[in-house]
Amino acid sequence: MRIEGKGRIDRSTWYGFTFDGVHYEGHPGDTVASALLAHDVRMVGRSFKYHRPRGILTAGSAEPNALVTVGSGAHASPNERATMVELTPGLQVTSQNRWPSLGFDVLSVNDLAAPFFGAGFYYKTFMWPKAFWEKVYEPAIRRAAGLGALSGVTDPEECEKGFRFCDVLVIGAGPAGLMAAKLAAEAGADVILADEGTEPGGQLTAEVEEIDGMAAHEWAAKLWAELGAMPNVRLMLRTTVTGAYDQGTYGALERLRGHATGHGPRECFWRIAAKRAVLAAGSLERPVAFRDNDRPGIMTAGAVRAYLNRWGVSPGRNVTVFANNDDAHRTARDLVMAGVKVNAVLDARHDAPKSDDFAVIRGAQVCGSHGRKGLDGITYRTASGETTIMTDCLAVSGGWNPTVHLTCHMGGRPVWRDDILAFVPKPGAIPGMVTAGACNGAFSTAACLAEGVAAAKQAVEDLGLTAPDVTLPEAGTEAGGIFPLWAVPGKGRAWLDFQNDVTVKDVKQAATENYQSVEHMKRYTTQGMATDQGKMSSVAALAILADATGRGIPETGTTTFRPPFSPISIGALGAGSKGSGFAPQRYTTSHAATVARNAPMIEAGLWYRPSYFPQAGETTWRQSCDREVGYVRNAVGISDVTTLGKIDIQGPDAAELLDIVYTGLFSTLKVGKVRYGLMLREDGFVMDDGTTARLGENHYVMTTTTAAAGQVMAHLDFVTQVLRPDLDVSVISVTEQWAQFAVAGPKSRPLLEDLLETTLTAEDWPFMSCGPVTVGGVTGRLFRISFSGEQGWEIAVPARYGASLFDALVARAEAMGGGLYGMEALNVLRIEKGFLTHAELHGRTTAFDLGMGRMISAKKDCIGKVMAAREGLVDPGRAQLVGLKPVGEVQQLVSGAHLFREGAKIEPENDQGYVTSVCYSPTLGHSIGLAFLERGPRRYGEKIRMIDRTKGLETLCEVVNPVFFDPEGARARD
């Protein structure tokens, strides 16, 4: 219920929202949790495993229970913490893990069967039959146990990612963080102050206390505003720092417009690079385990205070407090001041402080709770026996756990402190990070303020800045008085991990079954394995394990906290990478004209290239491809070959570099000539091939395959920087500078002569020559090279003229009975000639395998030469390149199929090779293929069986020379 005169939200404005279809109203500044509590809605979900009714436990990001789905349809976002979802007008909120409704849930029978469902139940029960686990048990269990469901459709919401940089990152804007930011900012550091809340102050937002004579939350707001006015401070609210990574990098999730409809991204995932960081993450109140301590209406004492003081909501009308420390007495005090009835403070300590305002029962422990779907009473135990009282809200405090999580993200283990019964960060656990305040075990406001200043002082002095004098504000010094109480002994189930339904008994059972290591206990019971990583339960669980195993807490140790601190949506992590955002798209200058001709585009690396150019009346790609092959064989074909890598190599030692990286000699290449080159990796296997032209005495341009352009460039960088830094040579990519087109076919010369308005005589332009040309007044480059076996040329112009030249070439080719050819035709043309691509240069083949062993020049050394000469790599028994043609009834060839002798049994040991490239050759009128076959070149004429077991296909083939068409190469030289 709302309490008049309490809270700091705008009560004059009303926001309507629905929960499970029921209309409610709240105010700006409310969370879904505070708005539901204002309407006395206590039960908000069903537990993960036993489907027990659950309510709101906390008022912050550690909430394990109140997980809801927000939004509907494609916008639905499951597993949102009701304590973190800001109320916006028209919000649709739905409970989870219940069917048919929250009030009546069929699978709550699981709870009745609980005696059978304890820790290890699945491991022990569903062992056999083995095949049943995947098919029967696991799907059934997953349906029964669970969280919210994804919408099943693409999320239309956009998120973004970003990078920020600062000198000092302050994590948390409570008293410690605010003071740290103030000192760092006044020292002149570039500061980012991030807080996951919607207003600054941390715990101060929940408390009734004073700092420097002002209400603490006002003090926080004032300092926040002052910091915001400084040019060297950036404030980030609603920003959870989720992980600490190497070299001062932190991940942070900023919630922008929450679930409100509107423009712009919903969330932003930041990577913040900070020279230093101050962790002031505060602490999390831990519950005490007792029988049925998970009933809706039982929540942490600090949360009750927060709802009352910040949101003006009392979670109950008749509240009882159960604690083992002084801090929880504030809850009773604040409730009484607000006019809410407080039954009593049940304090486990026999020396607990007394109060004039409310009853304190010393030495009392709550040992049970009552009510159906919400709390209506509790039973507590004192030396004089058990007493049952009526109450509708129990505020529980078992002390506070410092929020050490980020300090553990790089392997640091927190350190136990007996005096405060809590783990604190290990100093230096994250390089460059200093911890301060409650997360460091300093629980009074005054201590937090002082630690914030001290931590920031250390950080700025590390950076060589001078820390200014900062006067510490006056604040409360009270803290603690804690007494160890983790679980109240007794019968029944006392819950530790609310999110994964783990009880005290489960932990003890783990110890009994010898899962005594804390990591084993975690895996056996699943404690701490839910999305909250056991924030509310880990310390209590290991304290109980310590007790059960007769060890101390420090000896028992902790499990590992890993990033993210709290869940991050995948949409935020993958922001910008949906669909085509996944990788850059590289378009050639002919892209628009190509797409306009309806060519299906295929991706080659990041490039888009045309597969074929369909024409009217053609119904299959083969028809188009065959026609395009015909252009090149009989007339003239045009193809954009810009995507091949082009590398400009200049310098006095350019020739020497090429001699090192290529198997062949390039220092002897004459200016104006082109030579085919084969490049090996250091291990002797083939890396890539291509042609290199000598444009000048000290100037070459190398071409690579499209696929390996980046790899070859990196290789050349490696060679020039690491292997031969002595070479005076410069290497730079010019792939993007030149638009380059292949002009191939018997009519290619007349086409070019017309275009260039010059004659290209065989004497001036023999096969494998190159030189500058002028195209319409523009200086270009012409290469007489062929990847089709026909008379072939490649003409290059600066890319700005690419689209224009493309149009001119196509128009001329079409007028001569030719036209465009795509990748399919290009592939057919090269297979007919036995030319190689990365289907053959697949990283496991050597020059020897390719029949190019003699291309490794004997006159000089080159990278990979020694390794390529290894015995096993020149073994004649190796699979070597051959051609295949079908000779039986079945004419189909399949790449990837394997080769077997006639009569041999089809088993791996009889495998003699494999097929790499196949096509239908319109030139020859049958299918052809390239393959690697053991002792292949000596087996021409032999019959071999091509077997594809995936397709159930067998084709009888003849082994032939891999050069199917024009083996003398006369057509290219023509």
Place this chain on the structure above:
Amino acid sequence: MIELVASTPCQGLLPLEHGPFTLTELTPGSLTALAPFSGQDAALSRALDAAFGLSLPDVGAATAGGSARVIWFGRGQYLLIGPAPVADLANVAAVTDQSDAWAVVRLSGEGADEVLARLVPVDMRPAVFGEGAAIRTYLGHMTVSIARDDDAKGPGYRIMAFRSMAGTLVHEIETAMAAVAARL
């Protein structure tokens, strides 16, 4: 005689505006990569000074002289922007025409660094990435060169990406411009 028509890398894609941010295509004239031969850095600097009145910049920086600029362009590489190179340069450096290899855009507007903060893993705030700064880095998944390019209205950034990726470049920056503008 055939007449070849030139097109720019971002033709039909720019200019664009979102909130205070403007993205335009630049056509800065010639782009020439200069890689000094061994021990010729000083000689290249002198040759540049003689021809254009500017010197070789330091790593991560740019120099300007009249309409000419030279930006640091990677290890042992510089990019001369504006005028065509003079023949002398080829005596001391590898000279490579890159005029058509890059899409060149300019992002400007109050807070344009916030747009780049969505895309670039380098601190682009004007106070940090100061006047005369030039880097090679990533923009989304692309490698780019970014240089400060201020005008009378305030700070701007000249961003260069591979010509073939012009569409992706514009799309990425536009998305970030819209996202940042939505926060204003």
